[in-house]
Amino acid sequence: MSTENPGALPTSLQRLWEGTTPGRRGPKPALSAERIVEAAIELADEDGLAAVSMARVGKRLGFSPMALYRHVRDKEELLVLLSDAAAGDPPPIDPAVGWRRGLEIWTRAQIDGVLERPWLLELPLSSTPFGPGRVRWLDRAFEVMRPLDIPTDDKLGIAGLLAQHVLGEARVQVESRRAAADRVRRETGAAPGTPESDLDPAALAAADPYTDFEIVLQRYIGPDTYPSLFEAMSAWEPEAPGAGVTTSDEIDFGIMVILDGVEAYIARRRRG
Amino acid sequence: MSTENPGALPTSLQRLWEGTTPGRRGPKPALSAERIVEAAIELADEDGLAAVSMARVGKRLGFSPMALYRHVRDKEELLVLLSDAAAGDPPPIDPAVGWRRGLEIWTRAQIDGVLERPWLLELPLSSTPFGPGRVRWLDRAFEVMRPLDIPTDDKLGIAGLLAQHVLGEARVQVESRRAAADRVRRETGAAPGTPESDLDPAALAAADPYTDFEIVLQRYIGPDTYPSLFEAMSAWEPEAPGAGVTTSDEIDFGIMVILDGVEAYIARRRRG
DNA sequence: ACCAAACTGCGTATACCGTCAGCAGTGCGT
DNA sequence: ACGCACTGCTGACGGTATACGCAGTTTGGT
The missing domain is CATH 1.10.10.60 (Homeodomain-like)
Structure with missing residues (x-):
């Protein structure tokens, strides 16, 4: 077949x-x-x-x-x-860093790529097919996962999982960035259509990174309508300012969880 | 603040x-x-x-x-x-099944929802905001994660990770389904525009679930252009027929990896 | 050398599309 | 009873994608 x-x-x-x-x-x-x-x-x-x-x-x-x-x-x-x-070229990744750190670099590079072209998020998922550009990235992922002794299908699954996370993470960051820009525009009285590049960079960096989501939570979530969410919210301390934008040194919770999962899967596989 | x-x-x-x-x-x-x-x-x-x-x-x-x-x-x-x-209502989830199985049910239900409305994949990510519908799902996720003793931020991250995976998995299945329909249309000589409902269901079920991606791999991936991918491909045995469509009893590799990652994170947290 | 075939780019035309401005009717508040 | 707020609608405009056919250009075959 x-x-x-x-x-x-x-x-x-x-x-x-x-x-x-x-x-x-x-x-x-x-x-x-x-x-x-x-x-x-x-x-x-x-x-x-x-x-x-x-x-x-x-x-x-x-x-x-x-x-x-x-x-x-x-x-x-x-x-x-x-x-x-628009996928661009994946960066070279030194095999010496190991598959785990390698996949992290790979994922971060993709997130950065989307952040440079935020309009990629406006494309429907259905128009992002497997062309040469995206396959170049996939090839690099397989290079990184070369030492991993697992079936090709599973490697495909891992790359797909991380690629999908790229979109989610990039979306959060783009939205947070836009929310901050909106806030600065409102506070400085700039016209609502002012391009981000015309705003004061210092004010942008200092703006509270409330995302729409956080505003919704604080304003509309009550104990009757969304009890479990409300309970968790009550015990919620918002992070320090700037937390909405994940800088490259910080830990990306999503990448960490996925890679931990991959490690667990490999360990279980080796055992049985 | x-x-x-x-x-x-x-x-x-x-x-x-x-x-x-x-x-x-x-x-x-x-x-x-x-x-x-x-x-x-x-x-x-x-x-x-x-x-x-x-x-x-x-x-x-x-x-x-x-x-x-x-x-x-x-x-x-x-x-x-x-x-x-279009997000619909999340199903009730018995707390007795535990958070892990609960999150799996939650994710699967969302995938099924997208499969029933494949046009959700045509929407850009940017027009899927946090409205009451989506927050109902989030509330249910927090209900499931209630016994988990981790910060609210992390629970948000987990729900986001799974929600993002929903899109990726649904996309794969929708595309595989469409590829099978295309194949049946071609083989039975039906008009290219024939709606899927007019095709023979038996032929649809029996059609090879080659996705576009697999065709691309077999046709265009060479050792010079994509060496690592080609190497992995050579050792690749395609799965049994029907593997492209994950039925609800099978293991979803993505969900498994993510949930394993969550468990590893919790264990590490409890330890340190 | 010549002609026909193949191929390019473009002008025209059509059928939508989203949306602005203004208009006529309706029914509550006073 | 009056006015105002609010409704849904008509008409128009600029923009969109794109089907069709024409004119011009290059080439392969003879």
Whole structure:
């Protein structure tokens, strides 16, 4: 079964892996999927994912909107290519640090990548497929897990678990960062639309990192409606200021738990 | 700091928690945010998230598109309300099963919920905020973790970790299901757009559960481009047929690893 | 050298989409 | 009974993705 033809791929994945076949006749294409994706990434970096429209991408490249459709089937396909290209390159990881520390570095690097491109969080999960970009990261994860004597399936599961955690952790940090910016805007009387780069960095760093979630907890959670949560809340001491933003030296609770789980799994496996 | 006014909320979150203030004068509103969200959910259940447009939601309720804007600021706000309402209710969980089994049930129930509404995966992470629906689930998680003697922050982290895993696991299963449907469509010569419900259930169950990912691995991963991944692939025996779809009796590797990690964390905490 | 085929980019046109502004009707508070 | 607050709606606008077909360009075959 593993040797028979495994069937066809969705066209977007195929284009992702095979690229556009050159085409022997006709005028040399002045445009390419790579250049289109590149321009789309620039737009997203500047003004968020909503700024990525076929018209604007075309205009930025000096082409008409319809020109893009010769290299990209769909807008959806463009977003798929975009998402894969934005994955970037994984950092080299010294095997000497061991698999545990290696996976931690790997995960942190991915979180940093999302923090640099927060619009990745605006993409639906369904348009982040297994393209070359993401597989490069996966390859690096397998390099790190090379000394681990567990089935490939389990390694896949571990990488998937950590990759999923990346999204959750990045989301928390992006949201906390946005909440702080909102707070500064309100307190300094800046216009609600002021870009974050125009705000006072010192004020930003000093702003209380209340996330929306914490505000909701304090304001709406009562003993009748959400008893267990309320009970836990009562015994809750908010962390020190700045705790909402996990700096790279602090312990990431999520990574720690997952890696502890992996260790427990390996130990149990070795035993039985 | 924990007692001072924690500041304003984004308007969508506020509407989510406070609802629409009734309005004492003027005609009784014939429409409500709840009914709008309800109709939107029906549309999404039938034809996916793309079918949810202001015009279609209005038409389904027998109102004009603009009527919705009296109850919902934005389409984005509608999606936020939609996402929270679609969370549904968590099942009751017998405390006697213990926190570990309880969290497993909690997670599985959430995965099942997403499988019933696959369009939840099409929503960007950024429009799934902490509304009453999601907080009901969180409350249930805290009920399950009641016997655990760890800080509230850590319980939040655990719930977040599992909730994030829900998305990853549901995504894998949805994608595997879709791949099987594609395969059946191709083999039976059905039109590419045939809805899954019109396909032969027996053929669907028997279809090889190759995911796109596995096809990519077999077709494009070479020793030069992705050496570590290729090495692991060579030693890879694909699982038995049907393995792509995790039934509720099987072990979910992800849940297991996370819960093992939680246990390790608790043990270490008790020790030191 | 020539022509047909293949291929590119673009102009036009369509059908939506979300949403702003203003209007007519309704019913409570006074 | 009056006015005001509030409703839902009409009309319009700018933006969106994209189907279709045309004109121009390069190449392979003859």
